[in-house]
Amino acid sequence: MNLWLIPILPLLGFLANGLFGRRIPKALINLFAVGSVALSFAWVVKTLLGLGPIETKYVEHYFTWIQSGMLNISVDFAVDRLTAVMLMIVTGVGLLIHIYAVGYMEHEGGYYRFFAYLNLFMFFMLVLVLAQNYLLLFVGWEGVGLCSYLLIGFYLTEQFATNAGNKAFIVNRIGDFGFSLAVFLIVRQFGTLDFAKVFDAAKGMPAEASAGILTAITLLLLVGATGKSAQIPLYVWLPDAMAGPTPVSALIHAATMVTAGVYMTARSATLFMKAPIAMDTVAVIGLATAFFAATIGLTQMDIKKVFAYSTVSQLGYMFLGVGVGAFSAGIFHLMTHAFFKALLFLGAGAVIHGLHGEQDLREMGGLFKHMKITAITLLCASLAISGVPGTSGFFSKDAILVAAYERAPWMYWVGVLTAGITAFYVFRAWFMTFMGEYRGHAHPHESPLVMTGPLMILAVLSLGGGFINVPRFLEPMFAEKAENQTLAWLSAGVGILGIFLAWIFYVAKRGLADSFAKAFGGLYTLVYNKYFVDEVYDAAVVEPLIEGSRTVLWRGIDAGLIDGTVNGVGQRSRGIGSILRLIQSGNIRSYAAWVVLGSIVLLIAIGFAGGLR
Amino acid sequence: MNLFNFYIVSLVKVAVVAFVLLTTLAYLQWIERKVIAHVQLRVGPYRVGPHGLLQPLADVVKLITKEGLIPSHVNKLFYLMAPFVAVTLALISISVIPFGPEIKIGPVDTWMQLTDLRIGILFVIAVSSIGVYGVALGGWASNNKYSLLGGLRSSAQMISYELPLALAVAAPLLLANTLSFREMVSYQSGYWLGFIPRWNLFPEILGFIVFMIAGFAETNRVPFDLPEAENELVAGFHTEYSSMNFAAFFMAEYANMVTVTAVATLLFLGGWQPPFPEPYSNFVPILVFAIGGLIALYHGLNPARRMDKFTLPATALVFLGIAAIFGLSLFVPMAKTILMALFWFCGKILILLFVFIWVRATLPRFRYDQLMRFAWIFLFPISMLNLLATSLIVALTTK
C-alpha cells in the first residue's frame, strides 16, 4: 500500500517551500503546501479503502535502522483501526487548516516559512501516528515538538512569542525526558521496542512480576504524555503557545499534537491495563486538569486563552477516559474534540482576522451582524463542546463520563461539574464576542471564503461527528464500555444549564459577572492569575536552575575545568614545539634525509617484528 | 616453424621492407616536388634522368658527400643524437604495420608483416608520441634561438595533437574491440549490402577526418609545419643541420608520413581489403596499369618533346608489363593474394600521401595561437564527442 507516501508527501512540500520558498510566488507555495497535504489525505483515504475493515494490523517493513547486539530497531509503518482514526483526523483536519491558513496568513511576513513548518509538522505527526515501535514514535514525538516550538515562535521579532516558544520547548523536554526513560526501561525489560513484541511480552507476564516494572514504565510514559498533552503539572506551556498564529493553535495545540499523549497512552493500553496504579494516576491527573483548566477558563479575557484552557481541560477529559479504561471513548473524544476545538480556534482566528488582530473579549461584542458565518459556525462548535444532545461532544464526552461512573462515581460528578463550567465559559466567550453591542474601535468584516469554507465543513463535522461510531469501530482493540442513558442525559442537562447561566450573566443581566467577581475578590484574582502556577514554577524550579547553572556549570566546570584543560594542552604543545623548532632547518633535502632515516628505522622494526621469515 | 627458419624469414622480411621503404622515402620526395610543381604549373625536377626520375639518387649522393659540419657552441652529443633518434623512431613503427594477409611461399608460411603485437596500435601511438624528442632535442641542442623556438613549438604541438589523435584512434578500436592491426583489418572485411565495404571509414568518418588533421600536425606538415616555418624561424629546428643529419630529419618526416597514412589505411580504410567484391576487384589493377600504359604509349607516339620519343614508350612498356603480371597472377592463387593485397594497400597509402602533398601545395600555414586554439577548442571536443557517440553505439549494440 506504500504507507511511506503518506508522511513523505508533506516532507516534499516542506523541502520545496523551505528551500525555494523565498524565490517562488505565493500561488506556488500554496500549491506545494496545500497540495502535498491534500495528496497525502487522498492517499490515506485510498489506503483505508484498500484495506477495508482492518481486522488485523497491516504492517509494512522498510529497512533496519539500528542493529546493535540483541536490539534490532527497524523502520516500519503499520495501520490498525486506532491508527486509521488518527490518520483521518490528522490529514483531514490538517488539510482544512492548511486551506484556512492560506487566507489567514495572507498578509503575514515569512509566508513560505510558515507553510514549510506546517508541512514539516504534518510529516512528523504522521510518522508518530504510523510508527510501529517506540523509537520511531519518539522521532515523530520530538519532531512535532520541534515544529510546535518553531511555530509558536513564528513571530520571531516579538519577545513574548520567542519566550513562549522556549517555554513550550523546555517544558516538553521534561516530559520527553520521562518518555525516553520509559523507552530505556522497555528496552531493558523486553529487549525490543516493537509494539507487537512488547505487548505480547507484557501480556505474557504474570501479574506479580509485571506490576512493579510496568507501573514504572507506564508512569514514565505518563510523564511524557503530560508534557506533550499539557496535563498537570506540565500544562503551563499550552496557554502561552497561543502566541503563535491561530491556524497553528488550531492544528497543533488543539487538534493533533497535544493529543499525541492520549494516542500514545491508548497505544500502550496493554501496558496500562497491567498497571492499575498508573491507570488511576492517569484518571486523577486528567480529572484534576479538566477541572482546574475549566475554572481558569472562566476568567480569561483573551479569546484564544479561553479556548487554550478549554483545550487543556478537554485533554483532561480524554485522559480521564483513558485512565478509567475507556480507551475507545478517549479516542472518540479526541476525534470530536479535534473537530470542534479546531473549529473554535479557526473561528476565533476569523474573528481576530476580522478585527485586525484584536484578541481581547472586552473589545468585542455584537459582531454577529458583521460576521454571521463565523458566529453560526462558532455556535455549532460551542454547542458541541458543551455536550448538547445530538452534537458530537455529547456522545464522546458522555461515553467518557459513563465509563468514569463505572470506575468511581465521584469522578463522574466532578466531570459533570466540569462539563457545566465548560459550557459556561465557552458560551461566555461566544456571548461576549457576538452578542450585545460592539465595544471595539476596529472595523469588523467577514473573512474570505477560503477561511469560512473550512469553518463550515468543520461545523458540520462537529455537529454530526458524533454519529461516527468510533467506539464500535475500535471495539476489537479495546473492551467496549457499558451504556447508561440517564447519566448521559444528566450531564447533558448540566451542560445546558451552564449555557443558560452564561446567557443570564452575559446577555440578560449585564454586570452580574462583575458583581460576582467583586464578591469573591480573592478567589477571582487567584483564578484570574491562573492560581499563580507560573510564578510558583519560576520561584521553585527556574530560578534555582539558572542560579545553579551559572555558578556551578559555567564558572566551575566550563571555565575552570574544561577551558583549563584545553589551555593547558595548548601550553604544553607550544613548549614542546619551541624545542622541536630547532630541527626545522627549512631545507627540504634535510627533511628528506630525515624521512629516509625514519624509513630505515621502520624497516629495522619490520625486520625484527618478524617481517623476515 | 623452427627457430632458425624463423630468424631467416624475419631477416628476409626486414631486408625487403627496409629496402622498399627507404627507396619509397627517397622517391616520395621526388613525387612531392613533382606534384607541387604541377600544382603550381611548373615542371619540377626534369634534368636528372627522364622527368628527373634520377633526382633522388643525385640528392642522396650530394647529401652524403657534403661535409657534415658541426657548429661551435652546440651540445655535441645531443646535436648528433637528435637526427638519429628522429629517424630511428620514425622507422621503428613500420615494423608492426601489416601489408597483407598470411601467405605461403614454398615451405614457410608467414604474414606480410614484420611482427604482430597484440597491442600493435598502442605501440605505434607510443613510438609516435616519443618521436617528438628528435625534433625538440635537435632544436635545443643546436643552441640557436630559431632552432630552440622550433623545438619548443614542436613539443607543444605534439603534446596538444596527441590527444585528438589518440581519441580518434580509440573509436575504431572500440568498434573492432581489438588492439592488433591484423584483427582490425579482418574486422573490416566483407561488404554491407554486398557492395559497400565494411570499412570503419563510414561509421567513423569524423574520426577519420580528425585523425588525418592530427596526423598532419604530428608529422609537422603544412599547415602545421610551425617547427620549420621558413619565413619566421630560418628553418626551424634543423637550421643548423647539414648533410646526412639534415637528410635524417627529412627521412624521418617522410617516414612519419608513411606511417600515419599506413595506420589510417589500416584503421579506417580496411587495410588491403579491396573496395569491391572479389571477382571484380581483381581486374582493377590490370585496367589501371593497362590504361596508364596505353596513355603513355599514345603520348609517346606523338611526342611533345624530343626525349619523350624514348621515355614514354618505355614507361608504357613497364606499365603494360605490370598489367600483364597482374593478369597472369590471377592464375597463381598465392601470387594473386600477394599482389592484390600489395596493390590495394599501396594504392590507398599513395592516395593519402597525395592528399598530404596536395594540402601542402594549397593551404597556408596556421598562426601559432590559431594552431593551439584549433587543437583544444575544436579538434579535441570533436574527437571526444565522436568517441562518446561510438561507445554509446557499441554499448547499445553489443549484448
Place this chain on the structure above:
Amino acid sequence: MTALIFIVFAGIAVFCAINLVVQTHPIASALSLIGVMGSLAILYLQLGGEFIAAAQVIVYAGAIMVLFVFVIMLLNAGAEAVSFQASRFVRYLGALLLAAFLGLISLIIQAALPKTEGVLFGTFQGTALDVGRKLFTTYLLPFEVTSVLILIAIVGAIVLARKEV
C-alpha cells in the same frame, strides 16, 4: 633469453638512473630518465604487462617527460653552479643513510620473498582486456576519482601558469 633481456635492460635502467643523479644539466637528466622509463617498459613487457608498458611509454615518456623537456627549454635552465653542494647534515649522512636503506630493503626482499619459480616471459599476460575489465568493475570508483583529480590538476595548472592580468 629472459635473463639476458633482464640483465641488459636493468643495466641500462640503473646506468640511466645514476646518470640522472650525477648529470649537472637538467636536459641530460631528463633524457636519462626517459631511458629509465623505456627500459622499464621493456621489463613490464617481460612481466606480462603489455598494456602498462604501452601506457608507460605513452604517458610517461610521451607526455610527462615531454612536458619536462618543454619546461627546461622554456626556462633555458643551465647547469647547476656547484653540483654536489648539499646541506651540512646531508653531506655527512645522506650517502650513508641511502646505503643502509638499500641494504635493508634488499635484505628484507631476499628474506621475506616466497621462493617461487622465477619470471619466464609469456607465463602471464595481463592483456589490455583484463586491465580494462578490472578497471571498470572493481576499480570503477577510484578511476572516476582520478578523473576528477586530473580535472583539478588542469584547473590548478592553468590558474598557476596564466599571466597576471
Place this chain on the structure above:
Amino acid sequence: MPNAPVPLSWYLILSAILFALGVAGFIFRRNIITVFMSIELMLNAVNLSFVTFSYEFKQVDGHIYSFFVMVVAAAEAAVGLAIILTVFKNRATLMIDEVNSMKY
C-alpha cells in the same frame, strides 16, 4: 640457457635500487626540476615492484595500481611544473636552496 627464469627478487631489488637513486637525486640535487625528476624516478621504481607483484600473483591489479600512479604523476607534473614556472617568474632561480623565504 635459452630460457633461464629470472628470480622475482631481482626485479624487486632493481626497483629498490632505482628508488634509492631517486632518493639520492632528491637529497643531493639543487635544481628543482631535477629534484622533481627524481620523484618521478621513485614513482617508476614503485611501479616496477607493483607490476612484479602482479606477475607473482598472476593478477592485473598491480598493473591498475601503477596505472593510477601514472595518472597521479601526470597531474603532479602538470601542477608542479606550473608552480616551477611561477617560482622562476618571481625568483628568477631554480635552486631550491634559494627559495627559502618560508624559513623565516
